[in-house]
Amino acid sequence: MTGAPLFENVTLIGIGLIGSSLSHAMRKHGLAGAITVATRRQETLDRAIELGLCTTGTLDFGAAVKDADLVIICTPMGVYKDIGTEIAPHLKAGAIVTDVGSVKFPVFQTLAPTLPDHVHLVPGHPVAGTEYSGPDAGFAALFEKRWTLLTPADRTDADAIQKVTTLWERCGAMVEVMDAAHHDQVLAITSHLPHLIAYTIVGTATDLGEDLQKEVIKFSASGFRDFTRIAASDPTMWRDIFLTNREAVLDVLGRFDEDLTELKRAIRRGDGEKLFEHFSRTRTIRRGVIDADQA
Amino acid sequence: MTGAPLFENVTLIGIGLIGSSLSHAMRKHGLAGAITVATRRQETLDRAIELGLCTTGTLDFGAAVKDADLVIICTPMGVYKDIGTEIAPHLKAGAIVTDVGSVKFPVFQTLAPTLPDHVHLVPGHPVAGTEYSGPDAGFAALFEKRWTLLTPADRTDADAIQKVTTLWERCGAMVEVMDAAHHDQVLAITSHLPHLIAYTIVGTATDLGEDLQKEVIKFSASGFRDFTRIAASDPTMWRDIFLTNREAVLDVLGRFDEDLTELKRAIRRGDGEKLFEHFSRTRTIRRGVIDADQA
Numbered sequence: 298m299t300g301a302p303l304f305e306n307v308t309l310i311g312i313g314l315i316g317s318s319l320s321h322a323m324r325k326h327g328l329a330g331a332i333t334v335a336t337r338r339q340e341t342l343d344r345a346i347e348l349g350l351c352t353t354g355t356l357d358f359g360a361a362v363k364d365a366d367l368v369i370i371c372t373p374m375g376v377y378k379d380i381g382t383e384i385a386p387h388l389k390a391g392a393i394v395t396d397v398g399s400v401k402f403p404v405f406q407t408l409a410p411t412l413p414d415h416v417h418l419v420p421g422h423p424v425a426g427t428e429y430s431g432p433d434a435g436f437a438a439l440f441e442k443r444w445t446l447l448t449p450a451d452r453t454d455a456d457a458i459q460k461v462t463t464l465w466e467r468c469g470a471m472v473e474v475m476d477a478a479h480h481d482q483v484l485a486i487t488s489h490l491p492h493l494i495a496y497t498i499v500g501t502a503t504d505l506g507e508d509l510q511k512e513v514i515k516f517s518a519s520g521f522r523d524f525t526r527i528a529a530s531d532p533t534m535w536r537d538i539f540l541t542n543r544e545a546v547l548d549v550l551g552r553f554d555e556d557l558t559e560l561k562r563a564i565r566r567g568d569g570e571k572l573f574e575h576f577s578r579t580r581t582i583r584r585g586v587i588d589a590d591q592a
Numbered sequence: 593m594t595g596a597p598l599f600e601n602v603t604l605i606g607i608g609l610i611g612s613s614l615s616h617a618m619r620k621h622g623l624a625g626a627i628t629v630a631t632r633r634q635e636t637l638d639r640a641i642e643l644g645l646c647t648t649g650t651l652d653f654g655a656a657v658k659d660a661d662l663v664i665i666c667t668p669m670g671v672y673k674d675i676g677t678e679i680a681p682h683l684k685a686g687a688i689v690t691d692v693g694s695v696k697f698p699v700f701q702t703l704a705p706t707l708p709d710h711v712h713l714v715p716g717h718p719v720a721g722t723e724y725s726g727p728d729a730g731f732a733a734l735f736e737k738r739w740t741l742l743t744p745a746d747r748t749d750a751d752a753i754q755k756v757t758t759l760w761e762r763c764g765a766m767v768e769v770m771d772a773a774h775h776d777q778v779l780a781i782t783s784h785l786p787h788l789i790a791y792t793i794v795g796t797a798t799d800l801g802e803d804l805q806k807e808v809i810k811f812s813a814s815g816f817r818d819f820t821r822i823a824a825s826d827p828t829m830w831r832d833i834f835l836t837n838r839e840a841v842l843d844v845l846g847r848f849d850e851d852l853t854e855l856k857r858a859i860r861r862g863d864g865e866k867l868f869e870h871f872s873r874t875r876t877i878r879r880g881v882i883d884a885d886q887a
Contacts, residue, residue: 375864424811428878444811483807486797491815494789497852499874501844502781504851512778514880516719516739520786522881523818529878532871539859539867549796550856556799557792561845564788564834569670572834576827579794583723583824585809586817 303464305330308365310358310380312336312345313531314426315397316371317435320350322468325437335361344432359387367464370396370408374537377404381411390415393457397423399484399534400542401448401477409450417457420477422446423470424488428529441469448477485545489538490553493546495527496535598759600625603660605653605675607631607640608826609721610692611666612730615645617763620732630656639727654682662759665691665703669832672699676706685710688752692718694779694829695837696743696772704745712752715772717741718765719783723824736764743772780840784833785848788841790822791830 307329309316316334323329334351335358336342342354355361362368362384370380377396388394394416396404404420412418425443427434445465449458462472502513502521517525539546563571602624604611611629618624629646630653631637637649650656657663657679665675672691683689689711691699699715707713720738722729740760744753757767797808797816812820834841858866 446811483804483811486800486804486808487812487816490796491793491819493855494793494852495815496871496874497855498786498789498848499877500870501785501848501851503873503877504847505781509778509781510877510880513781514877514884516741516778517782517881517884520790520822521782523822524786525874525878525881527815527818528871528874530871532868532875535871536864536867540862540864543859543862546859547856550859552799553793553796554852556796557789557849560788560792561842564838564841564845567835567838569831569835572831573827575795576791576823576825576830578798579791579820579823580827582794582798582805582809583820585805586812586820589809589812 311372318439321437430531445470499528606667609729613734616732725826740765794823
């Protein structure tokens with residue numbers, strides 16, 4: 298006996314890595330009665346239909362959301378305001394609107410003001426991804442055992458939060474509700490700064506002379522290899538992350554700069570004691586991450 | 593019918609991750625008639641004997657090398673000069689001396705001058721490792737399908753280079769002979785800079801307030817998680833790498849700094865075009881690394 302799906306009609310706006318993975322996961326776990334996919338480009342839509350990612354596909358965002366119980370915005374954050382303006386007149390009363398963007402506070406400045414009072418906004422962020430993008434990149438297991446962070450406003454309807462929580466939990470995710478600004482500060486450290494650094498270091502290598510660059514690729518030790526993977530992530534998404542989480546990123550980048558300057562000075566001076574002390578200290582955090590994985 | 597081993601008597605000085613992995617690999621592939629292990633500390637030697645890593649164990653470096661056809665120095669680079677001075681009078685004519693250090697040019701400044709003319713010095717660097725250290729960390733497969741780079745001086749005996757090449761190849765490694773100074777420049781980019789950056793970023797997170805630090809550990813996205821792994825590597829080894837490869841590291845760090853400043857400025861100014869352009873460019877290097885892996 299199969300129960301009713303969690304949502305009768307779900308609309309995915311955008312069908313990249315996260316959108317297509319959500320489609321796979323929702324279909325696998327029977328979470329949606331019907332899935333409508335809306336995209337900006339015909340080519341992407343055709344591919345989504347070919348892949349069987351939707352019940353219905355359309356380029357008309359208004360038509361896409363009119364019957365939706367749940368709208369999940371899976372586009373780069375730079376177009377949230379346009380999308381909100383376009384779908385707002387068509388959303389039905391009681392509909393839930395969520396997103397999957399990596400920065401959460403700006404959602405209240407771009408998307409929230411465009412939406413009518415009769416819908417529930419529950420911003421979300423699945424902390425999961427790969428270096429691949431597009432509708433072909435998705436797979437059902439992407440969210441399993443990974444965090445999804447929800448950052449609704451204080452006054453948000455508790456039932457709406459619960460339904461979005463259940464959706465992610467049934468996709469295999471662990472869910473935590475937190476303040477949007479705080480989310481952005483934590484992620485600036487755990488995700489945005491590492492990505493910026495990886496992009497920088499791989500860019501530095503790209504600027505080397507051709508012969509040296511070939512050797513860098515050939516002999517990429519594990520350090521550099523990991524950085525190249527990180528630095529192959531979707532450029533549009535990361536542009537929008539740095540544009541929208543500017544203050545938190547610049548703040549943590551300032552601290553990083555100070556620490557790097559200190560290590561650089563230790564190297565220049567040949568201060569082995571200082572280097573050893575620093576390199577020993579970082580092992581503690583690693584132990585914390587290992588313990589957290591096991592927990 | 594089993595052939596004669598490649599070397600009758602091999603001496604390992606130091607028995608950490610690389611030394612113990614070499615012991616496992618040499619025994620697995622029948623490359624050494626006998627393996628002598630010499631360490632500074634009784635405790636480490638006891639453990640090496642317990643683990644069956646050697647035929648003979650001793651704290652006396654002179655006694656350890658007197659019958660050796662091949663001496664492999666597997667200690668931090670900071671003690672090369674002392675070790676060279678200690679073993680030099682005991683080395684037999686025609687013995688080969690090699691090492692596994694991550695920086696190669698300084699070997700000609702520290703170790704080489706201490707050695708007698710009747711031995712062959714073939715410095716080496718297996719580009720392989722894990723974040724674990726000590727005699728328990730070793731395993732035979734560590735070098736398989738990884739590069740080992742040899743950096744002998746121009747006038748070095750070709751047979752000695754060939755024998756060391758064969759040793760590494762039979763441990764599963766791919767071997768390339770290159771100039772020592774050039775090696776250090778390439779590795780500064782592919783390995784030393786990434787490690788320094790990872791140490792810095794994890795250190796920056798370590799300095800956060802306790803609550804924020806807990807959340808950083810809890811929600812460590814893939815970016816930060818990879819960095820913590822890199823930043824858990826052996827502190828003594830990395831101290832010595834930065835002290836000995838100072839100039840190449842500072843040079844590449846200078847370029848990195850310039851590039852990071854440029855990206856920081858783009859974020860501050862909200863220059864999305866510049867960010868997008870940079871983030872797209874780095875994908876090319878990644879493709880190069882993927883192609884190199886498949887080749």
